[in-house]
Amino acid sequence: MTDSSRADSFPLHRRDIAKQIFDSGGENLLIVTGLGSTNWDFTAAGDCERIFPLWGAMGGAIPLGLGLAMARPEKRVLVATGDADTLMGLGSLTTVAVQMPDNLTITVFDNERYGETGMQATATAHNADIAAIAAASGIPVTGTIRDQEEMDTALPEVLEGRGPAVFVIKVRAEKLPFVLPPKDGAYLKDRFRIALLGDTGIV
Amino acid sequence: MEWWKDIYGALKAADIKQVVFVPDAGHAKLIDACIADNDIRTVPLASEEEGIAMLAGAWLGGQRGVLLMQSSGVGNCINMIGLMRTCRFPLAAFVTMRGQWHEFNPWQMPMGQGTEPVLEAMDVLVDTVDDPADVARQSEAVLHRAFIGMQAGALLLHQRLMPVKTFGD
Numbered sequence: 151m152t153d154s155s156r157a158d159s160f161p162l163h164r165r166d167i168a169k170q171i172f173d174s175g176g177e178n179l180l181i182v183t184g185l186g187s188t189n190w191d192f193t194a195a196g197d198c199e200r201i202f203p204l205w206g207a208m209g210g211a212i213p214l215g216l217g218l219a220m221a222r223p224e225k226r227v228l229v230a231t232g233d234a235d236t237l238m239g240l241g242s243l244t245t246v247a248v249q250m251p252d253n254l255t256i257t258v259f260d261n262e263r264y265g266e267t268g269m270q271a272t273a274t275a276h277n278a279d280i281a282a283i284a285a286a287s288g289i290p291v292t293g294t295i296r297d298q299e300e301m302d303t304a305l306p307e308v309l310e311g312r313g314p315a316v317f318v319i320k321v322r323a324e325k326l327p328f329v330l331p332p333k334d335g336a337y338l339k340d341r342f343r344i345a346l347l348g349d350t351g352i353v
Numbered sequence: 354m355e356w357w358k359d360i361y362g363a364l365k366a367a368d369i370k371q372v373v374f375v376p377d378a379g380h381a382k383l384i385d386a387c388i389a390d391n392d393i394r395t396v397p398l399a400s401e402e403e404g405i406a407m408l409a410g411a412w413l414g415g416q417r418g419v420l421l422m423q424s425s426g427v428g429n430c431i432n433m434i435g436l437m438r439t440c441r442f443p444l445a446a447f448v449t450m451r452g453q454w455h456e457f458n459p460w461q462m463p464m465g466q467g468t469e470p471v472l473e474a475m476d477v478l479v480d481t482v483d484d485p486a487d488v489a490r491q492s493e494a495v496l497h498r499a500f501i502g503m504q505a506g507a508l509l510l511h512q513r514l515m516p517v518k519t520f521g522d
């Protein structure tokens with residue numbers, strides 16, 4: 151039997167982790183969030199033009215980050231997304247492992263829930279292990295982070311290690327107040343491109 | 354059956370850097386040419402919808418990419434096309450058609466027949482080419498409309514362009 155309520159008492163709080171990553175990342179870090187809580191977490195950490203926060207496109211955060219990482223090999227690209235978003239696009243882990251972008255880090259904020267839709271348990275509340283799936287997909291650097299000490303140890307690897315890497319961060323299943331970025335996708339895209347590419351980002 | 358060279362030429366002229374695909378036999382030579390080209394990254398996908406999201410990421414990073422797939426793959430993309438429309442990302446997809454003309458496999462029929470209506474339902478501009486002599490111009494046009502006109506579009510490569518496939522009957 152698995153205990154599908156265990157995530158209610160995981161020690162790590164998602165907003166703290168997002169803030170820690172965002173604050174340590176600096177100007178070179180480009181961030182793609184999945185839909186749902188990771189969007190609100192990174193908006194709370196510091197809504198800015200270097201974040202591309204998804205409001206939809208479930209299953210798309212990882213491949214979107216891959217396309218970006220391949221286009222900008224000199225930048226570190228961080229995908230921060232949920233366990234359900236990752237599960238919907240598991241095949242994309244194999245695609246990442248074929249391309250091997252060394253500047254791509256994927257952090258899965260694993261609350262073991264479909265958080266946005268009412269906290270229903272996902273497969274990771276049962277027997278699915280996303281870090282193991284990533285490793286079996288051929289991702290060279292994988293790990294599961296369960297407490298602050300493990301997070302602190304992994305942080306340099308998350309931000310500067312040779313990727314591609316997938317870190318599953320087990321975070322408490324908690325429903326937090328919304329902190330929303332702008333929702334006009336065309337605006338989010340354009341502000342990101344202009345910040346990254348300067349005038350050539352304007353079409 | 355050399356029309357694939359016209360698509361390749363159009364991709365080069367449009368400065369395409371990422372070619373993402375789930376293969377179809379109709380695209381095989383084009384895919385091989387892209388793989389052999391050191392200036393293009395070719396990406397085999399697990400599912401076509403990943404390709405849509407990848408092209409959004411490529412554009413965010415300042416690169417142009419295209420998606421190659423067969424008509425069945427269009428069905429795998431529909432929700433992700435919403436990303437392109439909402440954010441007004443450019444999209445250029447080259448779709449080899451099945452279920453259209455001299456189709457020997459009934460399992461290809463539903464999505465082949467559904468390809469155009471579902472793309473249009475998602476506001477993707479659809480063109481069809483069935484004459485090899487037109488492939489060059491139409492490929493250029495679909496790329497121009499995506500990356501200069503900032504639209505989402507697909508070029509359907511009519512089954513008439515492909516050799517008639519059978520399993521021996």
Ligand SMILES: Cc1ncc(C[n+]2csc(CCOP(=O)(O)OP(=O)(O)O)c2C)c(N)n1
Nearest residue numbers: 186187188208232233234235263264265266
């Ligand atoms: C294709 C699709 N199916 C279902 C939904 C509804 N939906 C929105 S968020 C979500 C769950 C997201 O869970 P997860 O990625 O784990 O993020 P969390 O909110 O738990 O952080 C679902 C199922 C959707 N938006 N798109």
